[in-house]
Amino acid sequence: MMEILRCTVNGRPVEVGIDQRESLADVLRERLGLTSVKKGCEVGECGACTVLVDGTAIDSCIYLGVWAQGKTILTVEGLQNENGELSPIQQAFVEEAAVQCGFCTPGIIMSAVEIVGSGKRYTREELRKLISGHLCRCTGYQNILNAVERAVNEAHKFVGREEQEQ
Amino acid sequence: MFDISSIYQAQSVADAIRALEQDPGALVIAGGTDVLIKVREGKLAGCRLVSIHGLEELKGISQAPNGDIEIGPLSTFRDVTYDKIIRANVPVLGEAADMAGGPQLRAAGTIGGNVCNGITSADTASTLVALEAVLRVRGPRGEREVPISRWYHGVGKVDLAPYEVLTKIVLPRKGYEGFTGHYIKYAMRSAMDIATLGVSCLAQLSQDKRETRQVRLAFGVAGPVPMRAPGAEAAASNRPVEQALAAIGPAALGDVSPRSSWRASREFRLQLVEELSARALAEAMRKGGAQV
Numbered sequence: 001m002m003e004i005l006r007c008t009v010n011g012r013p014v015e016v017g018i019d020q021r022e023s024l025a026d027v028l029r030e031r032l033g034l035t036s037v038k039k040g041c042e043v044g045e046c047g048a049c050t051v052l053v054d055g056t057a058i059d060s061c062i063y064l065g066v067w068a069q070g071k072t073i074l075t076v077e078g079l080q081n082e083n084g085e086l087s088p089i090q091q092a093f094v095e096e097a098a099v100q101c102g103f104c105t106p107g108i109i110m111s112a113v114e115i116v117g118s119g120k121r122y123t124r125e126e127l128r129k130l131i132s133g134h135l136c137r138c139t140g141y142q143n144i145l146n147a148v149e150r151a152v153n154e155a156h157k158f159v160g161r162e163e164q165e166q
Numbered sequence: 167m168f169d170i171s172s173i174y175q176a177q178s179v180a181d182a183i184r185a186l187e188q189d190p191g192a193l194v195i196a197g198g199t200d201v202l203i204k205v206r207e208g209k210l211a212g213c214r215l216v217s218i219h220g221l222e223e224l225k226g227i228s229q230a231p232n233g234d235i236e237i238g239p240l241s242t243f244r245d246v247t248y249d250k251i252i253r254a255n256v257p258v259l260g261e262a263a264d265m266a267g268g269p270q271l272r273a274a275g276t277i278g279g280n281v282c283n284g285i286t287s288a289d290t291a292s293t294l295v296a297l298e299a300v301l302r303v304r305g306p307r308g309e310r311e312v313p314i315s316r317w318y319h320g321v322g323k324v325d326l327a328p329y330e331v332l333t334k335i336v337l338p339r340k341g342y343e344g345f346t347g348h349y350i351k352y353a354m355r356s357a358m359d360i361a362t363l364g365v366s367c368l369a370q371l372s373q374d375k376r377e378t379r380q381v382r383l384a385f386g387v388a389g390p391v392p393m394r395a396p397g398a399e400a401a402a403s404n405r406p407v408e409q410a411l412a413a414i415g416p417a418a419l420g421d422v423s424p425r426s427s428w429r430a431s432r433e434f435r436l437q438l439v440e441e442l443s444a445r446a447l448a449e450a451m452r453k454g455g456a457q458v
Contacts, residue, residue: 001172021168023202043203044271045358059270062202064168066175067219111269132357133268 007068009034010078018065025049027065028075036076036106040135047134050107051075057114059133074113076106089116089151098147100138108134112148116155124149168202169211176218179304182331185216187306190328192216196240199267199275200283224278224333227251233339239278239332243267246277246290256337258347258450262293262366265351268358278332281317284324284391291392292366293349295384298341301325302334309333318391344370345382348449350442354429362430363387363438367414367446371407375455378403378410381447388422388439395421398443407456414447415440 001020008014009032016031025042028034028051037060040048044062051060052074079087086094089112099105108131115122115130122130127148136144174192176182186192192214195201204210218224224240227249235251243263246252252260266272266280266289280288281301299314303326312325319325326332347368353359364386370379381402383395401417402410424435448458 019167020173021170023168026167043206044199044267044274047268047270050270056273057270058274059199062198062206063274064173064198064202064217064219066173067198067217129357130269133270135358 003066005065005069007070008072010073010075020064020066022065024051024053024060024063024065024068024073027068028060028073034075034077038103038106040103045135046104046107047111048104048107050110050134052110052114055114055117057111057133074110076109079109079113087113088154089113092151092154093144093147096143096147096150098139098143100136104134104136104138108136108144108148112151115148116151119156121156122152127152168205169208170205171212171214173215173217176216176221179218179221179223179331179333182216182218182221183304183306183329186329186331189214189216192328194218194282194331196279196282197242197274197276199271200279218331229255233343235337235339235342237277237335237337239282239335240276241278243272243275243277243280243290244269247272256297256342256347258349258366258368259290259293259297259337262290262349262351262364265289265349265361271358277335281314281335282324282326282332284318284320284322286321286389286391287361287364287387288392289349289351289361289364289386292364292384292386293347294335294337295392295394296347296366296368296382297337298382300336300338301332302336303330304333305330311336315394321390342368345380346450346454348446348453350446350449352438352442360429361387363424363435363442364392365439365442365446367443367450369447369450369454371451371454371456375407375451375457377406378451381410381414383414383418383443383447385418385422385439388424388435390423393422395443397421402447407451407458410451411444411448411458415444418443 005018028037038048040046042061044059049061174185195215225238246263247260280290301312345368349366351361352363366384368382383398395418397420398418401413426432
């Protein structure tokens with residue numbers, strides 16, 4: 001049941017043979033070595049496997065790899081810049097000490113990328129809802145929320161949109 | 167790797183129907199947020215799948231010239247929530263869709279899957295029942311329409327033959343025009359949880375906003391399938407708003423048949439039915455301009 005998957009991963013065109021039964025999380029981890037994509041619950045509850053598909057955060061554990069045909073995928077590996085420095089969102093997680101064991105972190109960062117990318121401002125309650133598809137068993141979420149809030153506020157200075165369109 | 171014995175990626179609805187005709191034992195997979203979990207749990211291990219994922223002809227939300235709203239079943243929960251037509255005409259459906267699972271699930275799971283899996287706790291189902299939605303399905307011999315009142319046959323069973331595909335969820339204009347609605351999901355957590363009880367109420371008010379006209383009430387998890395509450399609707403329709411509020415809960419108890427499960431006892435669900443019916447009606451009427 002092999003098939004060739006052609007898509008763009010972290011800005012690079014990728015052509016890889018995959019089994020049709022593989023989840024996108026399997027493809028990214030096993031075929032492409034992108035181990036920032038964590039497999040936690042594998043039933044779409046914990047959010048550790050979150051990646052962006054065409055800019056939208058989804059759980060890659062319950063998304064078939066073959067469905068990514070022709071799509072653009074972004075994982076944490078695609079965030080660092082050419083010098084290897086952290087992105088402002090990752091930096092916000094460091095500044096706010098939002099990382100303890102780190103297992104949930106890549107997934108939450110990818111959701112944060114989508115949230116920050118909207119260019120909007122959100123209340124803390126809205127941010128809570130926007131990251132509610134992630135489970136963290138260490139930090140109690142406060143610092144994570146602080147980090148996401150910080151990233152949103154910093155990004156808003158550059159790409160801010162005042163209108164609450166959505 | 168998923169325990170799937172075969173998966174066919176359909177190129178069109180016609181192609182999917184053809185594939186399902188050839189293999190009536192195959193299951194349709196759309197967003198995957200339900201099927202893949204059942205595969206993982208072993209309930210559907212070894213299944214054969216026909217994927218309709220990504221078929222453009224099943225996406226999109228539009229309004230027909232007669233005012234009916236037509237929802238492509240591959241619209242994700244998120245598509246429904248943020249759609250301009252839904253927001254302008256039936257915001258209650260978008261609000262209900264926004265309560266399923268969490269953000270990532272809502273970006274992948276589809277409203278069509280939510281009604282085709284025949285689950286009583288489906289967050290959009292009770293609102294679609296209250297809206298008197300019509301399901302348009304296509305099979306080898308063409309299309310037919312099924313009112314949602316005849317859609318649910320039992321737990322996990324809907325009026326869909328093995329070789330048929332849901333192609334539209336239609337919200338007839340008379341089902342939503344003039345109504346304001348409210349959906350309440352009662353669950354232990356505010357995200358990533360399944361409803362202990364779901365209540366959707368639509369209300370139409372008199373000109374002076376002091377009396378109800380038509381009231382519609384529908385439940386999820388108050389019985390084996392999403393259901394209307396005709397007794398409660400009769401008790402709450404064409405009444406002064408205060409009377410309607412007092413009458414709807416007790417009357418709803420006669421309409422429902424919840425069971426005990428590990429989530430909640432029958433007794434607790436009955437209490438939720440009575441209390442949340444009134445709360446949903448109050449909020450629906452408030453949105454319509456009533457002072458309650």
